[in-house]
Amino acid sequence: xxxxxxxxxxxxxxxxxxxxxxxxxxxxxxxxxxxxxxxxxxxxxxxxxxxxxxxxxxxxxxxxxxxxxxxxxxxxxxxxxxxxxxxxxxxxxxxxxxxxxxxxxxxxxxxxxxxxxxxxxxxxxxxxxxxxxxxxxxxxxxxxxxxx
Numbered sequence: 273x274x275x276x277x278x279x280x281x282x283x284x285x286x287x288x289x290x291x292x293x294x295x296x297x298x299x300x301x302x303x304x305x306x307x308x309x310x311x312x313x314x315x316x317x318x319x320x321x322x323x324x325x326x327x328x329x330x331x332x333x334x335x336x337x338x339x340x341x342x343x344x345x346x347x348x349x350x351x352x353x354x355x356x357x358x359x360x361x362x363x364x365x366x367x368x369x370x371x372x373x374x375x376x377x378x379x380x381x382x383x384x385x386x387x388x389x390x391x392x393x394x395x396x397x398x399x400x401x402x403x404x405x406x407x408x409x410x411x412x413x414x415x416x417x418x419x420x
């Protein structure tokens with residue numbers, strides 16, 4: 273890997289070492305909304321955002337996501353906020369389910385046809401919404417400590 277230091281790169285590019293964790297990645301001086309990571313084991317390139325979120329369609333009190341299990345049946349989860357507009361696309365936090373912003377660049381209508389158009393694309397390939405949006409329990413549990 274020492275040969276990387278001797279490459280003549282275009283202006284604005286620099287070589288960085290591979291890291292095992294996102295926290296080990298160095299900060300860059302250019303504006304970005306996240307990191308690009310190359311997994312050398314699987315040879316996949318992924319983008320890790322600072323704010324983990326989903327783009328979902330709001331309709332009648334629910335946010336909708338496409339599902340691949342059965343055609344015509346789609347995943348949904350209840351919206352926590354009031355006053356949202358049917359058929360609009362919102363960016364929702366995966367940590368608490370709150371709306372981060374409205375995605376005006378992704379608005380194409382205000383009817384169920386928009387949801388059908390988006391869900392037909394089957395673009396959602398991540399974990400199920402129940403794995404992503406965690407429900408925070410307010411009751412305290414006793415922690416059992418293990419003696420090792």
